[in-house]
Amino acid sequence: MAGSNEVNRNESKMVVPLNTWVLISNFKLAYNLLRRPDGTFNRHLAEFLDRKVPANATSVDGVFSFDVFINRSTSLLSRIYRPAHGEEPQINIADLEKPMTAEVVPVIIFFHGGSFAHSSANSTIYDTLCRRLVGICKAVVVSVNYRRAPENRYPCAYDDGWAALNWVNSRTWLQSKDSKVHIYLAGDSSGGNIVHHVALQAVESNIEVLGNILLNPMFGGEERTESEKRFDGKYFVTIRDRDWYWRAFLPEGEDRDHPACNPFGPKGKILEGIKFPKSLVVVAGLDLIQDWQLAYVKGLEKAGQKVKLLYLEKATIGFYLLPNNNHFYTVMDEISAFVDSNC
């Protein structure tokens, strides 16, 4: 019974620090408890187990946050993170939405991961990540609490992302000195997937997005790629769980070549000739869906779009959740440079 399973466990333990291994294994265990074979999801238990943290208008390490309704009628909330500028730690409620003082303020619209089913904008892991992004990019971060699968399938998450983009774009207090909002889209896992689709919609509607940041983005397809076969079950993730999440997100009856899952697949959109934002795509070398992520990068290149691939050979999923490894710092530096260079 031990057999190959034991080898797998030892392998994943060798490539990440122990506390990272514990964290990601904990998620893996919890998520296994939540996914039911019939495609339903134990949402109550998911919410019970998820560690959450409230917004905090008192600045901590130079960042304060508050939650806003993007859309009251759909209860679409976002958490806004802003840098504190040496004011009193307690930000006055009336000043939460006061205009920025800097010449140029990047606004990063962030979509958390969780394979479309897990986590929220107020999940502690994502609250922590967003706070870091504020610091390294000197940006305002807007973390969107999009609707999740399986209760809300495609295109709900994209619709919510689109609503958030429009909301951000129309806030005068988020404008830089040139009276424009400087928007970047960022996300990990399913959030990375959402970034692509929202950016596409932005282009079609003439809203300028300055850049896309995709961290271990979630893509897939009907074909079983080499990396999926090679890494199945080895580094916290299995083909089976990936299939489950796509079945939960995609419209019933659709397969994984649906363009939401496989944007450069047989049913994908042509991106040639359109003004798609430049992209930074981070791929973990031990992520089983890396072939799809690399195909995404190739797809962008072939369409003449600007894309930078950051391939981290020995990284697993979730490496960016804890600041205890080189990959983490490499990626943070790259993101910082990416958001900075264009402004």
Add this chain to the structure above:
Amino acid sequence: MNKRNHQDTSGGAGYGGIRKSDFQSMSCGKAKIWEEEQDAGGGGGGGVDELLAVLGYKVKCSEMTDVADKLEQLEIVMGAAPNLLRDTVHYNPSDLSGWLQSMLSELNNSPNTFHDRMLQSHHIDDPLRVPAESSSVNTNSQQQQFETTQSSRIYNDDSEYDLRAIPGSAAYPQTQDRERNQKRVKTSGGSNSAPPLLPSSSPIVGVAAAGTVSEPTRSIVLVDSHETGVQLVHTLMACAEAVQQDNLKLADALVKHVELLAASQAGAMGKVATYFAEALARRIYKIYPQDCLDASYSDILQMHFYETCPYLKFAHFTANQAILEAFATASKVHVIDFGLKQGMQWPALIQALALRPGGPPVFRLTGIGPPQADNTDALQQVGWKLAQLAEAIGVEFQFRGFVATSLADIDPPMVDIRPDEVVAVNSVFELHPMLARPGAIDKVLSSIKSMKPKIFTIVEQEANHNGPVFVERFTEALHYYSSLFDSLEGSGLVPPTQDLLMSEVYLGEQICNVVASDGADRVERHETLSQWRVRMGTAGFEPVHLGSNAFKQASMLLALFAGGDGYRVEENNGCLMLGWHTRPLIATSAWQLIVSDSP
């Protein structure tokens, strides 16, 4: 801080040369220093992994390997028989070690069941084989069938039940579960040599975001900017500042301006602003509210509040869950309710006791309440109604009412605890007023201890409205009541009902007290769960955790509520909170006396 960690990494771009232990020391390094400074008595491993703590998980550095081992063991089990843990009740997920251990214990304690299930799912020889969708344990109905054929120890929390009565069977753990429950509470870690992860006197009172333990968290949910009336808020804040600086002329001008703006502000914000303005005006003109509201009037207001929104129902429901679990097999039980009011909490408990497998216990209720202006015996009236209900459903019931101006006046012998009964003390929003007079809360907690309760349930507002600085208190309250009023608005009652209007008055009275009163008159001294945890720990209590079953049932209850879309239940270190969207508003916690480890 990040950069410092970076430099700790033994150089080089490659990963392979770095040993596991290097990274372990990176995150536990600080914790180790902390441990030395702390002089943690009795047992090693006081340091908690800081990086995981920031993310909401408390794992002692010394336990990290053990926790990893547990994860591996569980993974083997899950791979072999994925449905084994589907009906487990979970507690306190922040305590990873305890959480994992409780799942392992559940599996290890019933080897026959485990074996049978393994056979059933045909997985003994190949744990890697994917269980077919048609396997007998996969569907819910078959699962239930399967459950009943075993003498199932893992109680099914998928049962359908009438939510108006607290579900009987789901609330009663089997005996072994209850023992495991108690073990879980006593030593949250898997290893028995280490002291409990959350010793009562520990300064780690809950996992906060990095660096926030000293500063209060101010959680805000805003509506869309156009609705907030930014100018309204600006003016309110300016007025509060002026009041604090004793610049009463300016404050007067500002408060009049607020009233003007509030009158033309639609929705919750306008109402909240009006109440805050009125409270500010009272403070400016020194028209302090009368000493307590007539008790019967405030009861009536609370009744309306009870009907309009789920906060009180949640409070009663979750407290009752904890009480039922504590009463699981007792034959004589005694509940001491610190604020009987209309007794709304108790019919559901009586019903649940009636449904108890094995029959109901003898149920004594001691209800405490303030003196009535018209000298009527309100307590007896309530007691009488409850007695009629109890008789109708076959629960032996005794009631005693106690009039007390303050809970601090209560003398334990008065309450007549009998030696053979299991005691629960219940306080829904009754503890914070004790903070208005020095020494009162300590006296009350001390009295409770001498009653030797099996469980002490506390529900309190999740806010700090007791800070010494007026403007801070004012700001906190403004956020808090804005969310509360917003949630009332969400109930979508158009035109507003009597209940809704009276609920607003009820909350308005609280606002008035927080803003306009001081000294012994200011009784709405709400404090956060974190603050109460410290106080309870110091007083000699330790937490009894509320679990995923209570969480789920509370969530389902909320979904039944009109306009219930925005209500959220959250788990916080074994306690449950009810909030409006992302803003927690009330917290239910349960406590027991710290039991010493010596036999």
